[in-house]
Amino acid sequence: MDAFYKNFFVNFKIMAIFVDFLCYNYLDKFLLFFYGAIYINQGGENLNKIVMDRKKWMIFSVLVLAVAIAVFVSVFIVFKNRKENAKGPAPSRITESIISEMHYTDLVEVSPNQLYRHYSIPDGVISDSSLYMSKSSDSAAELACFLLQDKSKFEELKDAVTDHINSKAAGFKGLNPTQYNFLKNYVIVQKGRYVLVSVGSNASADGKFFNDLFK
Template sequence: MTITKKKVVISVSLILSILVIAVIVIAVLIHMGFGKPPSNREQTDVSISTDTIVDRIISELGYSGISRVSSDNIAKYYDIDKKLISEATVYISDSADSCFEVSCFKLNDEADYSKVEYKIKNHINSQSANLQRLNPKESKMLEDTKIEYCSPYVLVVVSDNNGSAINSFRNLITGKVSS
């Protein structure tokens, strides 16, 4: 076999090996549910409004110094297509140098979770760039943003006690807390 033929055989073998590895990786990602919303393990009460969810979290955790974003401004704040969500409630800090936020969105269709999550992450990233210069502590809190999904609700929490807010959210929509 000539050197040229050996190079061709090696090149083809390498390309085939790469293709086989790529197919295996894609199969594993599909099997793991890549691109699908996180699965719900518990039944949720879909009759609860996003207002009730956010108001309960704010009340239980004693948040203060925050204001509700008007329904007309939510689309500007998050740039989420109104066709994707049936309800939205957003509360943010009254202070310009604070990134505190509790928001809840109710999806029209579970299949749209990845689109809504993408818009949320874009919003958080844009805020992070601005806040890093102003207030490093708040910037760290923004990096620890929690996005919790429990069909059909998506909760966004930027606070110093995200875990408590997530627990309150899950308990409320799964009926573990009386209304």
């Protein structure tokens, strides 16, 4: 589990225990003191009416805890969205890291303005990308990293990737079974707004390294 979420749940548990402790040990005393002052100032009328019985305390405790949870969850959502949309590494940095780590020498970078010749990605789905393809027309090897406009756009990008892979596979089917199988077993991995696509004999290793970059 992401360290961000682990910290959230730990802090939430601590907060819940702390709120319950304060309410159980001090709330009734505070109310008794507060209303006792009113009682003295007003000459005193039926002090017993201000003493909360156990049932009322339980109801009040639940309400206080519910409000605290709502506030904490709201803060969590704000920071979660901020974390997901924070500026991270450029897709080109990610592909360069993978190529360096895996010692690839047979890949060449595709110019960004040539991306849409290979991928039919709808407008508004990605904000940046990096694409490498094999130098040889006999190889289906490919490595791409996309930065989504929003992580909810993943399915739209995945559809475009599937269309691209299927189209490419049709060209290798019957001609090069090995490359065809690489295409049929391509790897696509999402981490937040980042998406990696890898085709080749080390596609699974590429995906693992990509995941490790975000730990």
